[in-house]
Amino acid sequence: xxxxxxxxxxxxxxxxxxxxxxxxxxxxxxxxxxxxxxxxxxxxxxxxxxxxxxxxxxxxxxxxxxxxxxxxxxxxxxxxxxxxxxxxxxxxxxxxxxxxxxxxxxxxxxxxxxxxxxxxxxxxxxxxxxxxxxxxxxxxxxxxxxxxxxxxxxxxxxxxxxxxxxxxxxxxxxxxxxxxxxxxxxxxxxxxxxxxxxxxxxxxxxxxxxxxxxxxxxxxxxxxxxxxxxxxxxxxxxxxxxxxxxxxxxxxxxxxxxxxxxxxxxxxxxxxxxxxxxxxxxxxxxxxxxxxxxxxxxxxxxxxxxxxxxxxxxxxxxxxxxxxxxxxxxxxxxxxxxxxxxxxxxxxxxxxxxxxxxxxxxxxxxx
Numbered sequence: 367x368x369x370x371x372x373x374x375x376x377x378x379x380x381x382x383x384x385x386x387x388x389x390x391x392x393x394x395x396x397x398x399x400x401x402x403x404x405x406x407x408x409x410x411x412x413x414x415x416x417x418x419x420x421x422x423x424x425x426x427x428x429x430x431x432x433x434x435x436x437x438x439x440x441x442x443x444x445x446x447x448x449x450x451x452x453x454x455x456x457x458x459x460x461x462x463x464x465x466x467x468x469x470x471x472x473x474x475x476x477x478x479x480x481x482x483x484x485x486x487x488x489x490x491x492x493x494x495x496x497x498x499x500x501x502x503x504x505x506x507x508x509x510x511x512x513x514x515x516x517x518x519x520x521x522x523x524x525x526x527x528x529x530x531x532x533x534x535x536x537x538x539x540x541x542x543x544x545x546x547x548x549x550x551x552x553x554x555x556x557x558x559x560x561x562x563x564x565x566x567x568x569x570x571x572x573x574x575x576x577x578x579x580x581x582x583x584x585x586x587x588x589x590x591x592x593x594x595x596x597x598x599x600x601x602x603x604x605x606x607x608x609x610x611x612x613x614x615x616x617x618x619x620x621x622x623x624x625x626x627x628x629x630x631x632x633x634x635x636x637x638x639x640x641x642x643x644x645x646x647x648x649x650x651x652x653x654x655x656x657x658x659x660x661x662x663x664x665x666x667x668x669x670x671x672x673x674x675x676x677x678x679x680x681x682x683x684x685x686x687x688x689x690x691x692x693x694x695x696x697x698x699x700x701x702x703x704x705x706x707x708x709x710x711x712x713x714x715x716x717x718x719x720x721x722x723x724x725x726x727x728x729x730x731x732x733x
Contacts, residue, residue, distance in 0.1 A: 378525040380404070387411055392460065394489040394496040394524035398505050401529040403568030405499055408527075412462065416495050419457040426461040428453070433467040444480045451488045451496060463488065463496040469504040470516060478516065485523035498524065508610030508626070533636050534561035537571065544575060545590065550582055552590040559595045574599045601672070611640070615647055616685040620727035627719060637715035641705055641722070648697040654682035655691050700725050 383395070391412070397405040417427055428450035432443055447465065455461040468481070481498075488496035498520075507528070511517050520526055532540075538557035545552045552560075560578075564570035578590055581598045611630065614622035630640060650671055657667035657679075664680035671679055686694060704722040708715050 378527055380408075380527055380529060383408060383525075383527050387415055391415070392492045392495055394485045394498070396485070396498045396500065396520050396524045396526045397529060398500045398511075398520075398526065399507050399529035400502050401531045401568060402501050403572065404529045405501075409464070409497060409499060412495060412497065416460050416462045417458070422457045425453075425456040426458055428461065428463045430463065430465050431467045432465070432469075440477055444477070444484065447484055448487075451484060451491065451494060455493050460493050460495055463494060465496070465498040467504075468498070468500070470500065471504065471506065478519070482519050482523045485520070489524050496524075508613070508629075510610070510625075530633055531566045532568075533634075533639060534558045534566060535636070537561040537566060537568070540568075541571065541575075545579075548579055550579065550588060550590060552578075553592060556590050556592040556595045559592050560599060563595065563599050563601050611643075612647060615644065616651075616681065618685075618689070618727060620723065623723050623727055624720070627716075627723060631716055637719055638708060641701065641708060641719060644722075645698065645701040645705065648694060648701055651682055651686050651689075652691070652694045652698065654679060655686040655689065655694055658683050658687065659691065697726050 378395075383391070387408075397408070399405075413427070417423060419426065430443060430447045430450060432440065436443065438446065447463070450461075450463045453461060465481075470478070473481075485496065485498065488494055512521075517526070535558070538554060538561060541552055541557045541560060560571060560574060564574060577598050578594065581594060582588070582590060587594070611623065611626040614626050627640070653670055654667055657670065664676040664683055667683060668676040668679035671682075673679055700722055704718050707713060708718050711718075
């Protein structure tokens with residue numbers, strides 16, 4: 367089996383951030399990763415901790431937005447950011463600087479250098495807390511992120527905090543606490559289904575809470591069932607697995623698939639959920655291959671996949687263009703066998719996944 371990848375030790379963790387919040391924090395932070403809800407959650411806590419002088423927020427709270435709708439040029443925004451970092455707090459010990467809407471995708475070298483320079487200076491300021499909040503789509507995270515040149519620059523200039531999506535079981539606990547506060551109970555299978563339908567994104571789950579609460583109130587229910595969730599909630603466009611693994615799987619690259627798999631293991635993701643997502647991907651690939659053979663367009667394939675647009679369908683169709691349909695049928699069969707073994711055998715679940723990957727992605731198996 368492929369050599370185990372070394373686990374990446376992050377320089378600063380969410381747990382460390384939580385501990386420092388209690389005793390006081392300063393310097394520069396970079397929030398990145400797939401879970402935007404938790405980034406905003408911690409930003410809210412930081413605001414409460416830092417902004418103590420009521421009425422003086424204009425002097426102590428600086429939000430620098432690099433949104434495309436800004437009337438200022440990027441150079442002017444960086445100048446404003448620099449001034450904010452250098453400003454003195456008024457009537458309180460610290461000030462808060464938030465950097466938002468700055469995408470690192472395609473960022474120029476000049477802009478990146480300017481950002482790193484400001485963060486480095488802000489990281490030394492004890493009277494300032496600076497947070498660069500990178501949304502999921504502003505800095506795509508995969509298993510190679512922490513070894514990239516951009517990440518190394520960020521981590522050298524600030525405390526980088528990664529926020530990953532939680533497994534469904536942990537999200538189910540969060541959902542139960544939320545509904546308990548509303549004097550409602552959600553069954554375990556219902557909570558897991560809600561997490562799965564929302565692609566484990568907390569913002570999406572949170573948006574479904576009000577719908578379920580209203581449904582329960584109208585129907586006089588105190589318990590939310592799996593059937594209720596299926597009836598009331600909207601299915602998010604399926605994200606079959608974290609980006610790195612899906613990307614590698616669609617490229618039929620065994621080295622990248624294994625590397626992404628080991629990264630997920632280091633993040634303590636559930637093997638059963640990973641296998642379920644892989645199985646879903648192979649099913650979608652078979653649909654795409656069938657559409658290709660039938661001469662259908664990507665838009666027609668997208669309708670079958672129930673996708674919001676045709677881009678994913680087009681990508682899948684390109685991925686399976688040279689793959690025999692018998693191979694895709696075999697992928698689904700092997701995934702089914704792996705699922706049985708995973709649930710009925712004492713074998714290490716990660717060994718089961720490694721074996722599945724070896725069977726599917728060994729180059730000769732595509733011939």
